[in-house]
Amino acid sequence: MESNKFRDFLEEQLKNPEFKKEYDALEDEFSIINAMIEARKNTGMTQKELSERTGIAQSDISKIETGEANPSLKTLKRLAAGMGMQMRLVFSPIGA
Numbered sequence: 001m002e003s004n005k006f007r008d009f010l011e012e013q014l015k016n017p018e019f020k021k022e023y024d025a026l027e028d029e030f031s032i033i034n035a036m037i038e039a040r041k042n043t044g045m046t047q048k049e050l051s052e053r054t055g056i057a058q059s060d061i062s063k064i065e066t067g068e069a070n071p072s073l074k075t076l077k078r079l080a081a082g083m084g085m086q087m088r089l090v091f092s093p094i095g096a
Contacts, residue, residue, distance in 0.1 A: 029067065036079060037065050043083045054082035 013019045040050055047065070051058040056078060063069035064079075071079075073089075080087040 029070075032076070033065060033067055036076070039080070039083055039085055043085075045083060050079065050082050054078050056082075 014023060040047070045053075047058045047061045050056075051061055056075065060069060061079070064071050064075075073087075076087050
C-alpha cells in the first residue's frame with residue numbers, strides 16, 4: 001500500500017517540469033545505488049557482512065544505499081570486490 005502511495009505521489013510530481021528535470025539528473029546515481037543493492041542481495045550478504053569483508057563501516061554502506069553518501073570510485077571498487085565482483089564503468093552515446 002505504502003509503495004503505491006509513493007508511486008502515485010511521484011507520478012504527480014513528475015508532471016512538474018522543474019521536478020522532472022531534477023529527478024532525471026539523479027538517474028545515474030539511482031542506477032548505481034540500485035545496482036549495488038541488487039548485487040549485495042544477489043550474493044545473499046547483509047550490509048554487516050559486506051562491512052566485515054571490506055572494512056567499510058556498515059553505517060557508511062547504509063548511507064551509500066540510501067543515497068545519503070557519494071562514494072568514490074575506489075570505495076565502489078572495494079564494495080564490488082567484497083562481493084566477489086568487479087565494477088564496470090561504461091561510456092555510451094547520449095540517447096543510446
